[in-house]
Amino acid sequence: MPPTLTVDAVVFRLQDNDLEVLLVKRAKDPFKGEFALPGSYCSAGETSTESFERTLKVKAGCDPKQLKLVEQLYTFDTVARDPRGHAISITYMGLGKDIALQKKNATEDPDFYSLNNLPKLAFDHEIIINYAHERLRSKLAYTNAVFAMLSTTFTLTELQMAYETILGHKLDKRNFRKKILSYDLLKETGEKLTAGAHRPAMLYMFKQRALEVLVRSLD
């Protein structure tokens, strides 16, 4: 008799220089009406990645193809975690940009909420979100993972702001540019972005929009 197996999804996006996470309002007890991460039971014949994708579609009206990076986080289990009894939850983190939610197809009223102002959460979901945030922060330092949270093209200032938002502190402009360019991850598009009464900014793109691990760190 195996324990109950569930999947929970931590989906992050950047919006207005804020890091936001996708939450739903639970349709059923326990914690009915409270905020929670989208989650559901795993079914036989389904990998946990497939359960993750199904959960996003059904519970949050979110097409998982919009996520540019998905990574398994950790498998949480304690007997007391879920008031219904012993549950084991495999958690995944997904990152995207401009993630659309088809609320009319979603069963649990999904929306994004700023990490700086989280509502009270069901289960141990606040712990899971903090774990995911910490993982994301540390990945920024040794991978190109930000690509998943930006448009295809972006200015160096936008890139720096993404880092600052996720890390939670300011970075030095000259040092940041020197370092990120030294990694040879970016290429100039040749296009410029004119955005107001000031000098236009060069638009860059990542050479690879797939996860790359760097030798030295960036923080």
Place this chain on the structure above:
Amino acid sequence: MPPTLTVDAVVFRLQDNDLEVLLVKRAKDPFKGEFALPGSYCSAGETSTESFERTLKVKAGCDPKQLKLVEQLYTFDTVARDPRGHAISITYMGLGKDIALQKKNATEDPDFYSLNNLPKLAFDHEIIINYAHERLRSKLAYTNAVFAMLSTTFTLTELQMAYETILGHKLDKRNFRKKILSYDLLKETGEKLTAGAHRPAMLYMFKQRALEVLVRSLD
């Protein structure tokens, strides 16, 4: 109907400047008689850590209290992973020193095997072992995790050899000593170890025999 949930254990020890992993010979099909990581089904009412500990006791005659550090690795799942059908495996890594195996109480003939000379393994267990080895290598660089694989007291040469064995390459003696001492993790015991026709070596111990995360890396 949830998928089958199992736990697999990767237990490492250092022996004669070799990194060794605990393997069993499977008592039952599938893969009967082949080498595998100790593993079993999770039961309801049991956390996965408890399943891990029970597995070690029953399958490998290994008292889990001998492990000085235990860490969850990853949850592997693919439909094809186990010929019996869909299985999900939560994997744990355990580290110890002088790990005793009570073979007469073990159901599956446990023993340690060098990572440099692994037999053919059942399931995807070779992948899991490589994943664990990689995790261990990277943990050496930013934590004091080696403590779990050494005696309470040790010489700096022993410590360096532990690093070299796990990392798989030589380190510079003077730089290694300078760096490891600069972290302030070690204290001199005042005792010396006389071990042959040469100058005796100072014995050190870790100030904390629990996981600590360092600011800068050691490699």
Place this chain on the structure above:
DNA sequence: ACAAAAGTGTTAAGAATACACCCATGT
């Protein structure tokens, strides 16, 4: 006296940090 491992410092190269002004544009 010799063999064997323990112990020890310096120099050079590279990486990280701190820091301030000119440039291109819109109004």
Place this chain on the structure above:
DNA sequence: ACATGGGTGTATTCTTAACACTTTTGT
């Protein structure tokens, strides 16, 4: 002409890496 964000370089400190000889012991 002025306000706004874009773009750039240097000096200092810290970290890493390379490298060889003396010390203490047992036989």
